[in-house]
Amino acid sequence: MDAPTYPPAVAFEPPVAVPQVLRLENTSLAELMKRPAAWDIVLRHLPSLRMMTSSPMLKPHLGNFTVQTLQTFTKSASPEVFAAIDEELSRLPPVQESTP
Amino acid sequence: MTRDSIGLMDRRQALLTTAGAAALLMIPVPGAAGERGPGPGRLQAFDAGWRFRRGNGEGFEAPGFDDGGWRSVDVPHDWSIEDLPPGPAENPSPVVGPFDRKAGGGTATAFTVGGEGWYRKRFRLQSPAGARVEILFEGIYMNSDVWLNGQLLGHHPSGYTPFAYDLTPHLSPGDNVLAVRVRNLGANSRWYSGSGIYRHVWLDVLPEQARIERWGVGIVTQRIADAGADLRIRTSLADVGAGLTLVSRVRDPRGRVVKEASTPATPEAEQSVTIAAPQLWSPEQPALYALETELRRGNAVLDRTSNAFGIRIVAFDTARGMTINGVPTKLRGGCIHHDHGLLGAAAFDGAEERKVRLLKARGFNAVRPSHNPFSPAFLRACDRQGLLVMAETFDVWNEPKLPQDYSVYFDDQWRSDLTAMVLSARNHPSIIMWSIGNEIPGRNSAAGVETQWRLANEVHRLDPTRPVTAAINAFAGRDVTPSERSARPGFAGVPDRTSVVFLDVVGYNYKLVDYEADHQRYPQRIFFGSESFPKDAAAIWDLTARTPWLLGDFVWTAMDYLGEAGIGGSVEVPEASAANPLATMSAWPWVNAYCGDIDLTGHPKPQSLARDVIWGLSPLEIAVQKPPANGKVEVVRTWGWSDEQPSWTWPGAEGRILAVRVYTSGDQVELRLNDRILERKPVGAADLGRVEFKAAYAPGLLEAVAYRNGVELARRQLATVGSPAAIRLAPEREAGGAGRAEVTYIAVEVIDAAGRRVPGLAQILELTLTGPAELLAFGSASPFAVGSVQAASAQTWDGRALLILRGTGRAGPVRVEVRGQGLTRAVATLRMT
Numbered sequence: 030m031d032a033p034t035y036p037p038a039v040a041f042e043p044p045v046a047v048p049q050v051l052r053l054e055n056t057s058l059a060e061l062m063k064r065p066a067a068w069d070i071v072l073r074h075l076p077s078l079r080m081m082t083s084s085p086m087l088k089p090h091l092g093n094f095t096v097q098t099l100q101t102f103t104k105s106a107s108p109e110v111f112a113a114i115d116e117e118l119s120r121l122p123p124v125q126e127s128t129p
Numbered sequence: 130m131t132r133d134s135i136g137l138m139d140r141r142q143a144l145l146t147t148a149g150a151a152a153l154l155m156i157p158v159p160g161a162a163g164e165r166g167p168g169p170g171r172l173q174a175f176d177a178g179w180r181f182r183r184g185n186g187e188g189f190e191a192p193g194f195d196d197g198g199w200r201s202v203d204v205p206h207d208w209s210i211e212d213l214p215p216g217p218a219e220n221p222s223p224v225v226g227p228f229d230r231k232a233g234g235g236t237a238t239a240f241t242v243g244g245e246g247w248y249r250k251r252f253r254l255q256s257p258a259g260a261r262v263e264i265l266f267e268g269i270y271m272n273s274d275v276w277l278n279g280q281l282l283g284h285h286p287s288g289y290t291p292f293a294y295d296l297t298p299h300l301s302p303g304d305n306v307l308a309v310r311v312r313n314l315g316a317n318s319r320w321y322s323g324s325g326i327y328r329h330v331w332l333d334v335l336p337e338q339a340r341i342e343r344w345g346v347g348i349v350t351q352r353i354a355d356a357g358a359d360l361r362i363r364t365s366l367a368d369v370g371a372g373l374t375l376v377s378r379v380r381d382p383r384g385r386v387v388k389e390a391s392t393p394a395t396p397e398a399e400q401s402v403t404i405a406a407p408q409l410w411s412p413e414q415p416a417l418y419a420l421e422t423e424l425r426r427g428n429a430v431l432d433r434t435s436n437a438f439g440i441r442i443v444a445f446d447t448a449r450g451m452t453i454n455g456v457p458t459k460l461r462g463g464c465i466h467h468d469h470g471l472l473g474a475a476a477f478d479g480a481e482e483r484k485v486r487l488l489k490a491r492g493f494n495a496v497r498p499s500h501n502p503f504s505p506a507f508l509r510a511c512d513r514q515g516l517l518v519m520a521e522t523f524d525v526w527n528e529p530k531l532p533q534d535y536s537v538y539f540d541d542q543w544r545s546d547l548t549a550m551v552l553s554a555r556n557h558p559s560i561i562m563w564s565i566g567n568e569i570p571g572r573n574s575a576a577g578v579e580t581q582w583r584l585a586n587e588v589h590r591l592d593p594t595r596p597v598t599a600a601i602n603a604f605a606g607r608d609v610t611p612s613e614r615s616a617r618p619g620f621a622g623v624p625d626r627t628s629v630v631f632l633d634v635v636g637y638n639y640k641l642v643d644y645e646a647d648h649q650r651y652p653q654r655i656f657f658g659s660e661s662f663p664k665d666a667a668a669i670w671d672l673t674a675r676t677p678w679l680l681g682d683f684v685w686t687a688m689d690y691l692g693e694a695g696i697g698g699s700v701e702v703p704e705a706s707a708a709n710p711l712a713t714m715s716a717w718p719w720v721n722a723y724c725g726d727i728d729l730t731g732h733p734k735p736q737s738l739a740r741d742v743i744w745g746l747s748p749l750e751i752a753v754q755k756p757p758a759n760g761k762v763e764v765v766r767t768w769g770w771s772d773e774q775p776s777w778t779w780p781g782a783e784g785r786i787l788a789v790r791v792y793t794s795g796d797q798v799e800l801r802l803n804d805r806i807l808e809r810k811p812v813g814a815a816d817l818g819r820v821e822f823k824a825a826y827a828p829g830l831l832e833a834v835a836y837r838n839g840v841e842l843a844r845r846q847l848a849t850v851g852s853p854a855a856i857r858l859a860p861e862r863e864a865g866g867a868g869r870a871e872v873t874y875i876a877v878e879v880i881d882a883a884g885r886r887v888p889g890l891a892q893i894l895e896l897t898l899t900g901p902a903e904l905l906a907f908g909s910a911s912p913f914a915v916g917s918v919q920a921a922s923a924q925t926w927d928g929r930a931l932l933i934l935r936g937t938g939r940a941g942p943v944r945v946e947v948r949g950q951g952l953t954r955a956v957a958t959l960r961m962t
Contacts, residue, residue, distance in 0.1 A: 030353045030455055032442045035596055035633055037589040038616060041582045043575060044609035047624050057573060057604050089530050089570040090603075092577075093628075098603035 210473025226917035243313030267328035315533030321692035323474025410439025415515035439558025462495035463687020470729035471906035528571035596633030658682035667817035689725035697724025728910035777847035795835030851881035900943035
């Protein structure tokens with residue numbers, strides 16, 4: 030039985046982002062808030078997010094939460110609402126990014 | 130050295146001295162220094178004889194400053210757990226013991242107070258000419274500055290990593306004065322941190338020329354085969370010249386030399402040895418070897434150190450999960466913080482040892498010291514008792530969770546702090562992975578991904594034998610593809626999420642719902658639950674038992690801790706308010722997180738009973754929900770558990786319908802009250818081992834009988850207990866404990882006339898202590914600020930309290946007497962040796 034090893038890599042190179050369709054489940058709150066058109070859609074369906082995302086406790090974590098993962102703690106929206114938001118988000122023009 | 134003097138020594142020194150007894154010709158025994166001060170040798174205790182002042186001031190670092198009015202303390206010491214001065218004359222007072230209702234940290238830091246504190250210590254050395262003298266601090270919370278004889282030696286922001294200074298250039302042949310300023314200021318911690326020099330301090334008197342580097346020895350198991358275990362030893366030496374020899378000697382768990390390697394000394398020396406018929410280290414059989422390292426010139430030993438280690442191979446893959454020496458092993462884990470409840474953060478070895486013992490007794494085989502490096506004593510206890518460790522560095526990188534947290538220092542300090550953690554702890558066999566962060570803000574940004582790579586890569590450079598992990602909550606980011614040059618071997622071009630793309634093993638915080646879907650979508654990913662809600666335990670372990678690829682789980686938390694007060698437990702609210710999220714918000718006087726399986730004093734809580742059944746420690750347990758006040762309902766908090774107790778003593782609830790929860794591995798349960806069968810219920814797969822009965826409360830005997838396939842599996846009884854009648858003391862040891870570094874725990878219970886603990890009882894008890902022992906703490910597991918934890922009176926919680934004594938350095942009998950109104954007093958006599 031040989032011990033596994035975890036050698037260091039050669040150098041850092043930014044990983045390349047995989048193209049994706051904008052959806053709630055693959056987009057952080059921070060990213061949504063950076064796109065006014067997308068954020069407007071979200072707030073129209075879930076207006077309580079305006080207050081929640083301005084909370085000093087949550088602000089540092091906006092990049093680590095999606096609308097859905099926030100529901101673990103709030104449980105205030107239904108799958109139907111998420112589907113309706115996703116449907117509207119899918120109509121927005123795509124954003125080309127090579128890095129996250 | 131007499132037997133008594135060994136008893137009064139620090140245990141670590143005793144071990145080192147014993148291990149090295151055969152080679153003490155050149156170097157005096159560590160810690161055997163007389164009044165003239167320490168002589169040559171490593172790891173000489175420097176805990177005793179400090180002066181302390183809580184508060185700031187000018188000129189305290191000056192050698193001539195008169196500190197005669199300051200308190201005498203021996204470290205480990207935590208000023209935040211000490212009583213505060215009485216607050217303003219308000220009713221009620223804002224100050225209760227160490228807790229201040231107006232403290233800036235609020236629930237996060239248990240309403241305790243940090244601030245600035247100063248330590249000073251005078252000492253002399255009997256060091257030979259040419260010696261190099263270093264001081265090692267295992268941990269100071271936080272932002273410490275150290276002066277020797279008025280000369281600033283350095284500044285260390287981290288409150289959790291060890292650090293050392295070279296005293297040599299500023300030493301005086303006569304009196305020397307060390308001054309340490311400690312500043313725990315602002316909002317810097319999300320939990321109770323403690324304040325001060327809360328871990329050990331050591332003095333190393335080393336050869337100026339040619340010595341073993343600090344944390345310079347690393348030993349790893351490379352292969353285990355029929356012929357034995359192949360070990361690789363790497364040793365870093367400083368100022369090494371020609372003609373020196375490096376000797377590495379391996380002793381087996383019984384202390385016998387089983388291998389010795391001798392090679393010419395070089396700055397970076399590598400040696401390989403094979404140990405025949407090795408005793409492997411595992412959680413079940415934690416066999417510890419010792420590696421003695423000597424740097425010699427001829428027969429003269431210039432420097433020596435000893436490192437405990439274990440021979441084991443821990444591997445991870447997506448097919449079998451984790452294996453230890455080839456045996457698939459699930460991580461039965463729990464997260465903990467570093468405080469010791471009533472002791473605050475003071476890291477006494479005995480407290481660390483006890484903490485590990487309590488975890489092992491409840492079936493845990495793994496622990497996540499959250500979210501920072503723990504004390505060396507804790508890691509040694511894990512090695513000795515067989516508790517696997519997920520060692521963690523950071524709670525933040527360079528984006529803050531709080532305004533004054535470690536993010537302020539991250540860019541300047543991460544490399545040195547990470548290096549200190551890895552190099553100082555790499556030989557502990559209990560450590561199975563390194564975590565580079567917990568729920569890190571900004572981790573999904575481009576800069577965050579680069580930081581992830583830099584940290585992971587630095588760990589791989591320092592220790593390529595263990596995987597790197599991190600605890601990822603919520604959103605793991607979008608899919609990205611790493612390049613050949615930056616990826617882990619075999620993962621170039623393999624898409625994964627930004628948060629985890631450079632991690633070898635991934636920790637999931639509260640993501641049970643994602644486990645199976647992620648395993649399908651990212652089949653190459655190796656992962657485990659790095660945090661979970663206590664109430665999800667049955668579902669988690671149901672899945673974990675069915676899925677070889679899932680490594681296991683760490684519950685938040687295995688033990689109660691100070692701070693993050695009231696994230697656990699439950700509250701009673703009017704029924705109309707039950708759905709309001711604000712109903713479960715915590716506030717003063719909550720000071721305890723109260724989400725642990727084990728309470729602040731070491732007793733299992735009801736969720737632990739459920740876990741006992743889940744993990745097979747018990748086939749059957751009963752708990753009864755505390756009847757809510759009329760008109761109210763119980764709402765369990767996010768990290769909480771229903772307020773249920775293994776008790777059938779509910780005075781005042783006669784005739785009320787109570788919820789009786791039964792946890793069992795059986796398939797049917799029968800509930801009986803006073804020999805009358807109330808109901809028999811099946812336990813189906815969907816029940817996950819838990820069924821609930823309703824029973825009208827009547828004093829007497831409640832009994833549950835579990836069956837499997839029609840055969841009785843187990844039975845448990847809860848009897849109604851009588852009125853409080855007496856006090857019972859149960860020392861956890863009756864001899865030993867005289868050393869200043871030693872602690873002795875004494876369990877205190879209020880019992881009825883039949884000797885049964887009275888559950889739910891809160892009663893004031895008074896202590897009288899005589900003999901050579903110091904009262905270190907007297908308190909309970911209460912989640913509330915109920916008073917001092919260092920005074921001679923305490924209020925029981927659930928009929929229990931805990932007394933902790935510290936040795937005085939003198940042997941002799943100690944008499945402990947505890948009294949309470951209307952109770953027969955209890956007396957215990959200890960022999961401090």
